[in-house]
Amino acid sequence: MVLMHTNASLCPLCQQPNDCALAARREGDTCWCHHQEFVPKAKIPQAIAPDSCICQACAEALRKEAEQGMKRLD
Template identity: 35%
Template sequence: MNPKLCPLCQKQNLCAISAGKPAEQCWCMEELKVPVSDTPRVLLPIPETATACYCQSCLEQIKKKQQTGPSSS
């Protein structure tokens, strides 16, 4: 798995850590304020060995799903 690509959409995830920068400089730390404990693996089938971050678009979709709860379908 390429650590610079989102595991869901395969687009660039723009992860600061993958670019060799401190985690504090990553867009996800400031913009979405997503705690590490809120890993979206509950909603999406991502292998436990995943080594890539989600892109901003996918993470926003995951966050919306978590806020609204599971769909009734």
């Protein structure tokens, strides 16, 4: 499997800014993701590098998909 490499400041799912504090060289604990509950890692497409940061909108979409029992096809 080939992992997709992306700009650290862009969401690998939608290519929009992910507002990652680490990518912006800010303190990690100031990042929006530290205040979120995430779905199991298996819901994120396997082609996405495991250290890639997704954006709030995609995290919310994945959460809703998991709640509804939907499975991603990508």
